[in-house]
Amino acid sequence: MGRIGVLLLNLGGPDKLEDVRPFLYNLFSDPEIIRLPFSWLQSPLAWMISSLRAKKSKANYQQIGGGSPLRRITEEQASALEDKLRQQGHDATVYIGMRYWHPFTEEAIAQIKRDRIEKLVVLPLYPQFSISTSGSSFRLLEQLWDKDPALQAIDYTLVPSWYERSGYLRAMADLIADEIDRAPDPDGVHVFFSAHGVPVSYVEEAGDPYQREIEDCTTLIMQTLNRPNEYTLAYQSRVGPVEWLKPYTEDAIEDLAAQGIKTLAVVPISFVSEHIETLQEIDMEYREIAEEAGIEHFQRVAALNTHPVFIEDLANLVTDAIDSPAIQFSEVIRPEKNMKMYPQENWEWGMTTSAEVWNGRLAMLGLIALLVEILVGRGPLHALGIM
Ligand SMILES: C=CC1=C(C)c2cc3[nH]c(cc4nc(cc5[nH]c(cc1n2)c(C)c5CCC(=O)O)C(CCC(=O)O)=C4C)c(C)c3C=C
Ligand SMILES: [Fe+2]
Ligand SMILES: [Fe+2]
Numbered sequence: 470m471g472r473i474g475v476l477l478l479n480l481g482g483p484d485k486l487e488d489v490r491p492f493l494y495n496l497f498s499d500p501e502i503i504r505l506p507f508s509w510l511q512s513p514l515a516w517m518i519s520s521l522r523a524k525k526s527k528a529n530y531q532q533i534g535g536g537s538p539l540r541r542i543t544e545e546q547a548s549a550l551e552d553k554l555r556q557q558g559h560d561a562t563v564y565i566g567m568r569y570w571h572p573f574t575e576e577a578i579a580q581i582k583r584d585r586i587e588k589l590v591v592l593p594l595y596p597q598f599s600i601s602t603s604g605s606s607f608r609l610l611e612q613l614w615d616k617d618p619a620l621q622a623i624d625y626t627l628v629p630s631w632y633e634r635s636g637y638l639r640a641m642a643d644l645i646a647d648e649i650d651r652a653p654d655p656d657g658v659h660v661f662f663s664a665h666g667v668p669v670s671y672v673e674e675a676g677d678p679y680q681r682e683i684e685d686c687t688t689l690i691m692q693t694l695n696r697p698n699e700y701t702l703a704y705q706s707r708v709g710p711v712e713w714l715k716p717y718t719e720d721a722i723e724d725l726a727a728q729g730i731k732t733l734a735v736v737p738i739s740f741v742s743e744h745i746e747t748l749q750e751i752d753m754e755y756r757e758i759a760e761e762a763g764i765e766h767f768q769r770v771a772a773l774n775t776h777p778v779f780i781e782d783l784a785n786l787v788t789d790a791i792d793s794p795a796i797q798f799s800e801v802i803r804p805e806k807n808m809k810m811y812p813q814e815n816w817e818w819g820m821t822t823s824a825e826v827w828n829g830r831l832a833m834l835g836l837i838a839l840l841v842e843i844l845v846g847r848g849p850l851h852a853l854g855i856m
Contacts, residue, residue: 472562474623475561475589476566477547477563478594480567480602481537481569488536489526493518493519493523495515498512498515499568513836530745540571542775543567543594546742549780550783554787557784557788564577564581566606566610566775568602574613578610587624589623589624590787590791592786592790596630599671600671603630604677604801604804605630611613627796629796632686636779637781641690641736642694642740644736644771645690646694649696652766652768658734659725659730659734660699660736661701661734661735662703663738665740666704668707668709668713669714671804676802685750694791701721703715703716703722704719705750706750722759726762733764735769735770737769743774
C-alpha cells in the first residue's frame with residue numbers, strides 16, 4: 470500500500486477575539502449554511518450578518534477564555550490518530566482541514582499534494598452527516614478536485630458518517646456511565662442528549678439525513694449503555710428566525726424539571742470535541758435555565774476529545790475505509806437544486822419572470838433593512854437574537 474493520507478474535516482473556530490468576525494463571515498458566506506436566490510447577495514449579506522452577530526458571539530468566546538479550543542483539540546486528535554495508525558504499521562500522515570478557520574481545508578490540500586499522497590481517506594469529525602457540516606466540506610473539496618488534475622490522480626474515499634461504529638458507541642457510553650455513577654441516585658439520572666440543531670427545511674426539503682442519524686445514534690448509545698435510565702433528545706444552538714429541529718434544548722429542560730426530574734446528565738452528541746456550544750452554551754446558559762427550573766444536579770458528559778477507545782476506533786475506521794469500495798463525491802447527499810434554505814424560507818424562487826423581479830425587490834428591501842439595523846443597532850434581527 471502506498472503512502473496514506475487521512476484528511477480530518479472540521480468546522481474551525483476563532484483562536485482569539487479578533488478572529489470572531491472574519492470567522493463568522495466565512496461561515497455565513499457558505500451557501501450550505503445560508504443559500505440566497507442570488508449569489509451576488511451572499512457576500513454583502515455574510516458581511517452584514519457577521520458584523521451584527523460578532524458582538525454577541527465575541528462575548529460568548531470571551532466567557533470561555535477568548536477563543537475556541539477546537540484547533541488545539543483537533544490537533545491532539547490528529548496526532549493521536551497518526552500515532553495509532555503508525556503503531557499498526559501504516560505509513561500514514563493525518564491532516565486537518567477546517568471549513569471556516571485555520572488551518573483551512575485548502576491549506577491541508579496543498580500539503581497533501583506536496584507530500585505526494587497516493588491514497589486519501591477523507592474523514593469528517595462529525596459522527597452524523599449534515600448538508601451543513603460534512604456536506605459543505607465535501608462540496609468544497611469537490612470544487613478543488615474539479616479544477617486540479619493532481620488531485621484527480623489521488624485514490625480517495627469519503628466517509629460520510631460513522632456514528633454506528635462500536636468503538637465510538639462504547640466510548641460515548643463509557644463517558645455517560647462515568648457521569649451517571651457520579652450522581653447521588655444513579656438510576657434516577659435522566660440522560661439528556663443535546664444535538665446541534667439544523668433548520669427544519671434542511672431535513673424536510675433538502676433531504677438532510679441528519680435528524681434520522683441523530684435519532685439512530687441516541688438509540689444505539691442507549692443500547693450500548695445498557696442501563697435503566699430514561700432519556701430525551703433535544704436540539705440546541707439555533708440561529709436566526711426560521712424553525713429549527715424540535716424540541717429545543719431549553720424547552721425540553723424546563724419540561725423535564727416540571728415533571729419533577731432532579732438530575733440531568735447532558736450529552737453533547739453532534740460533535741467530538743469540547744467547543745463553544747459545550748463550554749459556554751451548555752455549561753453556562755443551559756445550566757442557568759435548568760437550575761432556575763428546579764434541576765438540582767446539572768451534570769455534563771465530557772466530549773470525546775482523545776478518548777483512547779475513540780481514537781482506536783478512528784484508526785480502525787481509516788483501515789476499514791481503505792479496504793472497502795471507495796465512496797466518491799458524486800455519491801454523497803447534496804441539497805436538491807433550487808432548494809430553499811435558511812434564512813429565506815418565505816421567499817419565492819425565480820421560476821418565473823415576475824417571481825424573479827419580486828425576489829430582487831425583496832432582496833433589496835432586506836438589504837436596506839439590514840443596513841438600517843447596523844446603523845441604529847436595533848431591529849428585528851436583534852429582537853430575534855441573531856445579533
Ligand atoms: C454537527 C454540528 C453542527 C451543525 C449541524 C451546525 C449547523 C449550523 N451552525 C450554524 C451557525 C453557527 N455555528 C457556529 C459555531 C459552531 N457550529 C458547530 C457545529 C455545527 N453547526 C460548532 C462545533 C461550532 C463552534 C466552533 C467553535 O468555535 O468552538 C457559529 C458561531 C458561534 C456563534 O456565533 O454562535 C454559528 C453562527 C448554522 C446556521 C447551522 C446550520 C444551518
Ligand atoms: Fe454551527
Ligand atoms: Fe450558540
